[in-house]
Amino acid sequence: MSANPFSLWVYLSQSPLLWLTVTLLVYATTDALSLVTHRHPLANPVLHSIWIIGAFLMLTGTSYTTYFGGAQFVHFLLGPATVALAVPLYENRKVVAAAILPMLAALVVGSVTAVVSVVLLAEAVGLPRAVVLSLAPKSVTAGVAMGISESLHADPSLTAVAVVLTGIMGAIIVTPLMNRIGITDFRARGFAVGIAAHGIGTARAFQVDAVAGVFAGIAMSLNALVTSLLVPLAVTLLVR
Amino acid sequence: MIASLSLILLCQLAGEVIVRGLGLPMPGPVVGLLFLLLLLLARDRFVALARGPLQQDGVENASRGLLAHLSLLFVPAGVGVVQKLDLVAEHGIAVAVVLAISVVVTLLVTVATFLVASRLMSRGRSAP
Numbered sequence: 001m002s003a004n005p006f007s008l009w010v011y012l013s014q015s016p017l018l019w020l021t022v023t024l025l026v027y028a029t030t031d032a033l034s035l036v037t038h039r040h041p042l043a044n045p046v047l048h049s050i051w052i053i054g055a056f057l058m059l060t061g062t063s064y065t066t067y068f069g070g071a072q073f074v075h076f077l078l079g080p081a082t083v084a085l086a087v088p089l090y091e092n093r094k095v096v097a098a099a100i101l102p103m104l105a106a107l108v109v110g111s112v113t114a115v116v117s118v119v120l121l122a123e124a125v126g127l128p129r130a131v132v133l134s135l136a137p138k139s140v141t142a143g144v145a146m147g148i149s150e151s152l153h154a155d156p157s158l159t160a161v162a163v164v165l166t167g168i169m170g171a172i173i174v175t176p177l178m179n180r181i182g183i184t185d186f187r188a189r190g191f192a193v194g195i196a197a198h199g200i201g202t203a204r205a206f207q208v209d210a211v212a213g214v215f216a217g218i219a220m221s222l223n224a225l226v227t228s229l230l231v232p233l234a235v236t237l238l239v240r
Numbered sequence: 241m242i243a244s245l246s247l248i249l250l251c252q253l254a255g256e257v258i259v260r261g262l263g264l265p266m267p268g269p270v271v272g273l274l275f276l277l278l279l280l281l282a283r284d285r286f287v288a289l290a291r292g293p294l295q296q297d298g299v300e301n302a303s304r305g306l307l308a309h310l311s312l313l314f315v316p317a318g319v320g321v322v323q324k325l326d327l328v329a330e331h332g333i334a335v336a337v338v339l340a341i342s343v344v345v346t347l348l349v350t351v352a353t354f355l356v357a358s359r360l361m362s363r364g365r366s367a368p
Contacts, residue, residue, distance in 0.1 A: 027312045046311045050318040057322055064323045071316035077306060078313045080248045082269035083255070084303035086276035091300070093281075102357035110350030118342040125334045131327070138339060139346065142317045147267035157320050158327065162339060164318035167311075170343045177344065183351055188358070192350035196343050203311040217307070219350075221273055228266035 013062055019070025026052050039207045041172045046164065046200055078143035081199070085221040092214050099187060106188075107219065110195035111226040114139035115234045123239070132239055134158040137231050138166040141198040144224045148231050163198065170197020171204035186212040194219025244293040244302035251275040 012018045030045040030052070037043040057067055068075070089096065096103065115136055122132040133154035137145040142163045149159035174193045183189055190212030193201035198220050206213030255272030258264065264271070276299070283289040293299040321328065327335075 023315055024312075027315055031312075046314055046318060049315045050321065053315070053319045054322045057319070064320060067319065068316060071319065074313055075316040078317075079252050079269045079272075080245070081306045081310060081313055082267075083248050083252050083272040083276050084306045086251075086273045086280065087300050087303035088307070089273075090277055090280040099358065101361050102354045105357040106350050106354035109353040110346060113349040114342065114346040117345045118338060121338040121341055122335075125338060127331055127334060127338070131331060131335070135335070135338065138342075142314055143269055144267045146317075158324060160317035161321045161324055162335070164314050164321075165336070166339050166343055167314060168318075169340050170347065173340075173344065174347060177347060178351065181348075183355070185355060185358070188351045188354040191354050192347045195350045196346040199310045200314055221270075224270050224273070225266070228270060 013060065014066060014069075016070035016073070019062075019067045020073055021070075022053060022056065023049075023071045023074055041175055041204075044168055044171055044200075044204075047168045047172075050164070078141065082141060082143055082221075082224065085217055085224075088214055088217040089221055092218065095187075095211075095214065096218055102188075103191060103215075103218070103222070106191055107195065107222050107226060110192065110219075111139075111223055111230055112234075114196060114223075115227065115230055116238065119234060119238045129239065130155060131158065133235060135162050136235055137227055138162040139196055139198060140224050140227045141220060144228060148228055152232065152235060164200070167197045167200025170201040174201065174204060175208060187215045190215030191219040195223050198223070241298075241302060244298040247279075247293040247299050248272075248276065248302060248306075251279070 027045060027049045030043075030048040033048070034040070034043040034045045053067075056062075057064065118135050118138055119132060122135050127135075133152050134149055134156075135158075136152070136154075137148040137159060140148070140163070142160055145159050145163045146156040149156040170193055174189070174197070178189045178192075186209045190205045190209070193205050193212070194216030197204075202213060202216040202220050205216035252269050252272035254275055255270065256268035258271055259266060259268045279289070279294065280299075283294045293302070
């Protein structure tokens, strides 16, 4: 046993091991709780992991940089996971080919709506230019959005927060919203949440319905392509 | 497993090289996605390609494993909110409202477009 428990804490709190363990452990717990509540929208594992880990960092006075030293191993996988989206796209190529026209129409209209609505609303409420630029790519998956934000000389870390917040909101709201307006086509429901709320929405769609999940995954990968071309254009046209 | 992960990383690496090399305005992993998709389609056409991770569902299983816990991967970036607490205090409510409205509008517009286009298509088909 260490003579001084404080020196053990000082050692551990600087090591990647502790923060990687905390990230996985908290997520595993919140995911198990989400399962217990039969995947209730408000029991979203990402939402609850973030505030629990955030509160823990603040209570222990740990900087985000130190935390990220451990969590970066998880964060790094966002890139390979984007590449991996090729597989659901490939496996469902027949379903995709059959619904190609509605998907392309919804893709174009949806991507444009996602970018234009956030830029116009953010300008209307008078947010500073740097914030508006950082919010613009919020509907695509984090790795891609941060890349777009970087190329616009915006703030990628703010973009990451906006992306995650958007994903959580989309995942929470999609099921009650679609049930309320009576949409029963799970291809359309899945596709919409993939466009609006990327990976977190896709994870939610897979919980609700397998077909919805597949269409959400497709929407998310196609949206990554379209939005990376669209955001620089929209920003030039819309941001003063 | 290792070969499959290597193939995924290789696609991403090739994507990064092309994007940086040609100065394309899109992220490397998206080009990597296209490479992997083309590779899988090419494998079905040319038997010679079906080896290593491109056989027996190798790269498919590795990808499914990565995508099974997709939402976990967003946690480290989301915790970054602790760095932005001054911004949250200043603009937090405005940002949250803007994002929430934009999400709802995007969901409704996308789902409506999909359904309308799908209905127009089936009507076009059944019409003589």
